[in-house]
Amino acid sequence: MIRRTASIVAALTGAAFLFAAAPVPGDGGTLKIVSSLPRTGSANSQTTSMVNGIKMAIEERGGKVDDWTISYEDWDDASPQKGNWDPAVEAANANKAAADTQIVGYIGTYNSGASKIAMPILNKAGLVMISPGNTYPGLTKPGTGEPNEPRIYRPSGKINYFRVVPTDDIQGAVAAEFCMKDLSAKKAFVLHDRELYGKGIADVFKKTSEGAGMQIVGFEGIDSKASNYRSLVTKIRAANPDVVFYGGTTQTNAAQILKDLRAGGCKVPFVSPDGTFEEAYIEAAGKENMERDEKGGGGVYITFGGLPAKELKGEGAEFVKRYMAKFGKEPEGYAVYGYEAARVLLDAIDRADTKDRAAILAAVAATKDFTGPLGTWSFDLNGDTTNRTMSVNTVKNGKFEFVKASGTAPAQDH
Amino acid sequence: MLRAAAAAENLAIAVLGQAGAVLPAFGADGQLSGQEVFSQQLVTGLSNGMIIALIAIGYTMVYGIIELINFAHGDLCMLGAFLALTIVGALGMAEWSGVGGVGGVVLLLFSAAVFCGGLNWSIDRLAYRPLRKASKLSLLVSAIGASFILVNLGLFWGGLPMDVFAGGGSSAAPKDFPALVSNRDVLTLGDVRWTLNDLLVLAVTVPLMVALTVLVKFTKLGKAMRAVAQNPTAAQLMGIDVDRVIGSTFFIGGALGGFATVVYSLYNNTISFQMGYRMGMDAFIAAVLGGIGNLPGAVLGGLLIGVVRSMSDQYVEARWTNAVVFGILILILVFRPSGLLGAKLREKV
Structure with a gap:
């Protein structure tokens, strides 16, 4: 009998806790953002640069959006055995994120194959996912990959996956x-x-x-x-x-x-x-x-997919300058996408002003004429960026060198 | 040089078994003909095969003597490659040339051999010897554990703040191993090239294999090794220090791995902490193919795998190569369960 009473008390306490945590606009709780990138293996220097970009975006907002405190965790989706992304680790990351209700945004992945695994898991959880690195078209664009793509990544029928890189x-x-x-x-x-x-x-x-x-x-x-x-x-x-x-x-x-x-x-x-x-x-x-x-x-x-750091103009050049001042090193090619992915997410949280995953997801999807180091761009109906800038680079004296750009560069000032 | 070219031609004719008819196909016109492609693949396959064979010997020796599949062997070789690259970096060896360059390569070969031999001996002393009386399975698990430790040591080593490790910024990245041995043609037959690199492989592996055969067949230590392999208890009763003989076997097997890994690094010019897995796997298949525990078998198996890989890349498709190699392994094991040159079947791990 005592045990039964105890369980009732526990259930009530749990319910009370749930009510307390219910979304109240701007109540000043903590929102968690995670990234899932290959941190073990030779992609490490690229992904370190991307994580730096994400951290920069959060710090530039003072670690806060409205009254929400933003906490960020840098997850690894690679394993030492593979030295590269590992399907098992990526699946574990996605499940962990889906289960943790504090998490409102998932920045990742770097490898398109890894997103294939994470996307359906996070889709069912209704958690927004923004990739700073995936370029395989089939993840978002119907008719570019397998016949059942991208439908299989969206079991709930809704789009929760966005990317800031051209495909x-x-x-x-x-x-x-x-x-x-x-x-x-x-x-x-x-x-x-x-x-x-x-x-x-x-x-x-x-x-x-x-x-x-x-x-x-x-x-x-x-x-x-x-x-x-x-x-x-x-x-x-x-x-x-x-x-x-x-x-x-x-x-x-x-x-x-x-x-x-x-x-x-x-x-x-x-x-x-x-x-x-x-x-x-x-x-x-x-x-x-x-x-x-x-x-x-x-x-x-x-x-x-985009311009190398040195070729970025306007806000992009500013980003490179701030990055170098902070980390003492030139950013790698994808750092700016890590930065942009985090900024889009923070901007959406700002507009939604809640910890409700669905509302934040809707706010990300509504991103329009977003201005940043990559120019001014929007998410289209598939979740892709409207930015189509590409560049060709070569290597001279052990350094990357820009050769030419193609595609319509989005306007820098808006 | 003329004589050498003539010799190469004869060799190619013999290889193709189409004397006379083939020669017009071998023109240095920049366009590879069918025969040229075949000969080039044979050259590549044999060079790769000889490296595999040298590593396979280390596997098969250890197996022959204590019936342990030493899973740490490939990773041991990997560490040898890291030592070699460290020496190259510390001495600025990339700038050496002429006699100095040759001396440098010899220095690398011997330091890696002593290092790998010593390390293999220590692994035996620490991880295998205490388990001598335990079941074979515990020994196997111990070997897998040793392999993990070595891989992680390699990962750590790659992070050393040296120029050759690109400052050590990303320890897991593949490292560029300077091309100390140039890729100059030694012999050419039409567009078929046999380069200084291929010569290096030949010049290191063949003498080592001959030396090993002499050691095992004609020396006291070799006799003791064969005795221990046959029956450790009886060997001990005859007054042979079994532990010492096993230790020496580990040292020699490791040293051969050390030579092989330097040749591998100079031939492929890339090393990474993960390379041990592939090196070990290829060598293991070679050892099994030839009959594990059998020295000439390991060499035969290695050469066979090298050539099969090349031919499959050319005539089948690169993505089927692993399937082809394992397919052949299965076929051979079905019809000759103890491998090509293996003796009678024994109960093994």
Whole structure:
């Protein structure tokens, strides 16, 4: 009997607690934001830069939005065994976030494959998710990926996933166009790492090339853990392409492929997407392998969804200046997206002024003409940014160097 | 040089078994013909295979003597590569050339060998010897534990604030290993290239394999090793210090791994704390394929895997290569459960 009384008391206390925690506008509680990015492995220097961006956005608001105190946690979705994002860890992160009612925003992920796992979990929980790094189009755009995409990521039927980066259907096309127009390539050999992101962008590259008259002389998925790719290089040499495109990341061995190409005497330009737009790529590949030779052969090109830090103008340049003053280092390519993702989220919390997940989600979806370092942009109905700026970069003397921009740059002053 | 080129031609003819008919296909026209592609893949496959074989010997020696699959072996090699890169960085070896350059490579080879040998010996002393009387399974679990420790040591090592580790900013990133041995052509046959790198692999692995054979077949230690492998109790009764012999086996197996890892690093020019897993896996398959516990078997298995990998990359598709390798392993184990050169089947872990 005593036990029964005790449980009733406990239930009442619980109910009272629930009422106390019910959303009252601006009651000055704590709201939690988490990010889920690969912090173990070679993406670390990129993601550290992104986390710095997120922290900067929160600090610039004094750690508060209205009367709400914002607390931030930096979660890792990689495991030491993989040295890269790990499906099991990402699933655990998403479940943890879904269960913790204090969490009102999930910033992540970096890898598109990881979002595939987190999206349905967070969708059911009605928690808003903003990715600063995913570029695989199928996550949001119907008709660009599998037939059932993106429906399978939205079990509740509502959109809870947004991204501040332009997608690979644009990026892959920019890469293909660059190869044809600027490098005057007639034949391309395409490799990919068999991951969602890498294969996805390689597919777009292939489709665009074939549509525009560049011949694809080889299309292969590689083993991203192999010790070298010398056999593959022989195969590439036999196919005699003008350019090699790799849909993959630094973590899936882009640097080793480049090295083996050069060691195997294949001196054609090597083009890779934004998954290699990080210092770790140069470190792993060795800068001598990235230079063009006397005859103008070789060279590496990296496409990136947006402009590199140095090319940012107006508010973007201000961001870089503040970042360098605070962290004493130039931000990596994705830092500004981490910053922007956090700012959009904080802005939505500001407008919603509640801890209710659904209201914050609605506020994020309503983001329109948002002005920041990336210019002025909005979220479209799929949850994608309207920003379509892309850039092509190269490496000279061991440093990334801007080559050209494409796409409509959004207006800086609004 | 002429004579060398002629020798290479003869070799290629012999390899292809189409004397006379093949030569027109080997033109240095920048366009690889079918035969050139095949020969180049063979060269690549054999070089990769020799590295795998050298590591596989370490596996198979340990297995032969205490019936333990030493899962820490690949990770031990990984640490050897980190030591080599540390030495390269500390001595500024990337700038050495000529005789100095050759001396540098020799120095790397021997320091990594002593280091890996010593480390392997210590692992045996600390993690395996206390379990000598325990079940084989405890020994296996102990090996997996040792492997984890080594991987994490590698992760820590990669974070050292040295230029070669890119300042140590991101310890987990793959590291660029300077190309101390250039990629200059030594022999060419049309567009088929046999480079200084391939020469390095050959020049290190073959003498080591010969030396090891001599050691096992003709020395007192070798005889003791064979005796312990056959029956440890009987060997002890004959007055052989079994623990010492096992220790020496670990040292030699580790040292071979040390040589192999330096060759691997100079050949691939990238090292990472995770490379041990793949090195160990390839070598393990090679050892099983050739008949685990059998030294020539490990070499044969290694070469076979190297060549199969190359050919599969070329003629099947890179993404099927692992499936092809394991498929062949399964086929061979179905028809010859003890491997290609393995002796009778024994109860094993």
